[in-house]
Amino acid sequence: MSLNLATGSFSSGAHPTTHEVRRLAREMARQLAAGASLDLRFVDGLYYRKDVATGDDELLPAFELLATCSRASLKYYPNWSGRSGDPVGRLIKFGVDQRATGDLGPLDEGVGENLIEYERTEGAVLGVLGSGGELPTGWGASTDGTTIEVTDAGSERGWRHVELEIVASGAASPIIYFAGAAEIAAATGNERTLSVTARAVGSVIANFSGIQLRQDERTASAFVSPNTKAVEAVTTELARYGHPVTLSGGGTVAYVRPAAQLTFSGAGTQRIRLSMPQLETGLVATSPMIKEFGETGTATRAADVISRLTISRASRKSNAGEWDFKSGGVYGHHIEFAPGVAALTGKGLLVDPATTNWIRNPLGVGAAAGSPGTLPTHWLTQLSGGVSVDVVGSGKSAGARYVDLRVHGAVTPGVATIYLESSSSVPALQNEIWTMATGLQVVGGTAANINYVNLGQVERSDAGVALAVNNSASFMPDHQHRRWVQTVTMSNGSTAYVQPRIDIRTGTGDVDITVRIFLPQLEKKSYATSPAMPLDGVIGATTRAADKITLTGDVWLTGGRGTLFAEGVVPQAVASSADPDRAGTLAFLRPNTSRGIVVGLDRFEDEAEFSLRAEDYTTNSATRPLGDLSVGDRIALALAWDGDTWSASATGATQVVGSVLSGDEFPDQDLQLGWGWPGGGSPNDANLSSYLRRVSFWDYRLSNAALEDLAA
Numbered sequence: 001m002s003l004n005l006a007t008g009s010f011s012s013g014a015h016p017t018t019h020e021v022r023r024l025a026r027e028m029a030r031q032l033a034a035g036a037s038l039d040l041r042f043v044d045g046l047y048y049r050k051d052v053a054t055g056d057d058e059l060l061p062a063f064e065l066l067a068t069c070s071r072a073s074l075k076y077y078p079n080w081s082g083r084s085g086d087p088v089g090r091l092i093k094f095g096v097d098q099r100a101t102g103d104l105g106p107l108d109e110g111v112g113e114n115l116i117e118y119e120r121t122e123g124a125v126l127g128v129l130g131s132g133g134e135l136p137t138g139w140g141a142s143t144d145g146t147t148i149e150v151t152d153a154g155s156e157r158g159w160r161h162v163e164l165e166i167v168a169s170g171a172a173s174p175i176i177y178f179a180g181a182a183e184i185a186a187a188t189g190n191e192r193t194l195s196v197t198a199r200a201v202g203s204v205i206a207n208f209s210g211i212q213l214r215q216d217e218r219t220a221s222a223f224v225s226p227n228t229k230a231v232e233a234v235t236t237e238l239a240r241y242g243h244p245v246t247l248s249g250g251g252t253v254a255y256v257r258p259a260a261q262l263t264f265s266g267a268g269t270q271r272i273r274l275s276m277p278q279l280e281t282g283l284v285a286t287s288p289m290i291k292e293f294g295e296t297g298t299a300t301r302a303a304d305v306i307s308r309l310t311i312s313r314a315s316r317k318s319n320a321g322e323w324d325f326k327s328g329g330v331y332g333h334h335i336e337f338a339p340g341v342a343a344l345t346g347k348g349l350l351v352d353p354a355t356t357n358w359i360r361n362p363l364g365v366g367a368a369a370g371s372p373g374t375l376p377t378h379w380l381t382q383l384s385g386g387v388s389v390d391v392v393g394s395g396k397s398a399g400a401r402y403v404d405l406r407v408h409g410a411v412t413p414g415v416a417t418i419y420l421e422s423s424s425s426v427p428a429l430q431n432e433i434w435t436m437a438t439g440l441q442v443v444g445g446t447a448a449n450i451n452y453v454n455l456g457q458v459e460r461s462d463a464g465v466a467l468a469v470n471n472s473a474s475f476m477p478d479h480q481h482r483r484w485v486q487t488v489t490m491s492n493g494s495t496a497y498v499q500p501r502i503d504i505r506t507g508t509g510d511v512d513i514t515v516r517i518f519l520p521q522l523e524k525k526s527y528a529t530s531p532a533m534p535l536d537g538v539i540g541a542t543t544r545a546a547d548k549i550t551l552t553g554d555v556w557l558t559g560g561r562g563t564l565f566a567e568g569v570v571p572q573a574v575a576s577s578a579d580p581d582r583a584g585t586l587a588f589l590r591p592n593t594s595r596g597i598v599v600g601l602d603r604f605e606d607e608a609e610f611s612l613r614a615e616d617y618t619t620n621s622a623t624r625p626l627g628d629l630s631v632g633d634r635i636a637l638a639l640a641w642d643g644d645t646w647s648a649s650a651t652g653a654t655q656v657v658g659s660v661l662s663g664d665e666f667p668d669q670d671l672q673l674g675w676g677w678p679g680g681g682s683p684n685d686a687n688l689s690s691y692l693r694r695v696s697f698w699d700y701r702l703s704n705a706a707l708e709d710l711a712a
Helices: 019-037 706-709
Strands: 038-041 045-049 057-062 066-071 075-077 092-093 113-116 140-142 147-156 159-168 175-177 189-201 208-218 222-223 240-248 257-263 268-281 300-302 304-308 309-312 342-344 347-353 355-359 378-386 388-397 399-411 412-419 434-444 449-461 466-471 482-489 498-504 509-523 543-544 548-551 562-569 585-590 598-601 609-614 619-625 633-640 644-649 655-657 669-671 690-698
Touching: 038 543, 057 412, 113 268, 113 498, 147 268, 159 257, 175 449, 189 208, 189 257, 208 240, 208 268, 240 355, 342 598, 342 655, 378 388, 378 562, 399 482, 434 498, 498 509, 498 669, 562 585, 562 598, 562 619, 585 690, 609 633, 619 644, 619 655, 619 706, 644 706, 669 690
Parallel strands: none
Antiparallel strands: 038 045, 038 690, 045 057, 066 304, 075 092, 113 300, 140 175, 147 159, 159 268, 175 257, 189 240, 189 268, 208 222, 208 257, 309 548, 342 347, 347 690, 355 509, 355 543, 378 412, 388 399, 399 509, 412 498, 434 482, 434 509, 449 466, 449 498, 548 669, 562 633, 562 690, 585 598, 585 669, 598 609, 609 619, 633 644, 644 655
């Protein structure tokens, strides 16, 4: 028995066994991939492109290598999320025109300059300061009564460091300055970001509180303001800390002096390593800019100019914990990607629309353990039935910031309500659709006498009066890291605000359970997207830009005929036909704004959609119901065309065939991955809002049988 690729049929008339079907299906997949001029397998990490112009084949180990890079300088890759206090990996050096990439994907950045002239930590002399020891050239110190000894100067995982032993006889805040008092010119209104890599050596003593980054503002003759960041804990893990500041201190600012303040609450000895300080223009910490040995002046970085592949997203984003977007689905390790970096995950390429998380403090800033302790800023509780709530602690687990709350007491039926926002902070109106999503996990105690948990969105008037309480279906968290979702249409004509909350409802008797809340989000959408989180320590609504990923078709696409195949994960349903993201595009071959070839989903109508829009704006299109497919299921769509006919297949749907309208032409085009839609009436930038598993293109028309096999 063999397989005919042209017809997609078996040569033997005998009915094949299940094993033979699977073996032959694998054989067919290999043959099809071998004939493709583009095969992007995001889940498998295999990316193939054929250069039609030269006939060369390229088997690429990473999706991002489909791009080429032009950059007129060296560049360093820190393997850092960009979030203050997060760990760094090995610092990797890339040469001119080499694209910087590592564990977190490629890092494409603009021009930059490190305003600290002595970032390399050279010139340090071992010994006690004032008794022969010397800090690196250009650095200084204010000991605040402590003894500071330089104990080492070297390199760790590519990060050049100076190691200090600080002996405090009591509470103290010694300061390490990275530049002179009148060295770095500045002015009121300048935006500057300081970043420093640090770690504790040996154990962290109880009286060492941590590191506080500073940007001291000075006039031409006097100190104005320290711009001191809140204390951040330092562990034995190498991490990078960032401190963005808009200079605004009182007088006419002439200089800024970057520094690290090391805070002790009492007596003790602590060793700490400081590496590669950087001060740059703007409010975002970028990759370290480092001079070569012997160079003088400040270090600079040229811009990355990326051709063929464009990833346009002006904000950070996460991998959504490889969540399946089902309410109650498991949320895995939370990873964040820098702006302009594609979110490649184990489930595929995550393509998200733009959104705003209206919960101002999803990271739980301000929480303090105690009985009852201090709730995070802007969080509130409302208790009944004898129940109490204590803050047990806060931190980071599996990459996600969390707050642990203990619900306990001898209760009659009651409820512990945790409001994640104030009653008048999130503006909302009647008929608007809002979706709340939050992570919940039981981390202590038992569920005894806990009836259930639900999410809620309270509609409130201008005066803060509750007009409607919209509760989700009841559920019960368990010991797994899960994320829950509630979508609500505002119903009251006087609604002015919406207030998100979590209800933990009790029965009668003793209750004692500790619930972890992580990454809560409230967005004005009819479905949940991946968490949009602020930088550590920042409080305020957070906006994430849409993913716009485009691959230029000049080397692998011939035009006039072809087959476009896309495989993804079914996104969530949407509640409105007017939702701008409802199309759920998987792949779009597009020569300009209004024309092209697209395969996608409409999750309002629950249809697979196919469209070939020609140069003269005539449209060949079809839809097919998705049948029994639901959120998280695999969906595959295939569309083939030539000058005469076209055919389309989708998972679980009946194949559609048609004739190409007379005179239709489909020229060479770019490939948009997971976004875009043709035509003026339909959404033009409709993101998939889910995972894209595979996209392939053949520069010839596959048979109808082959399309069916691909879709199935």
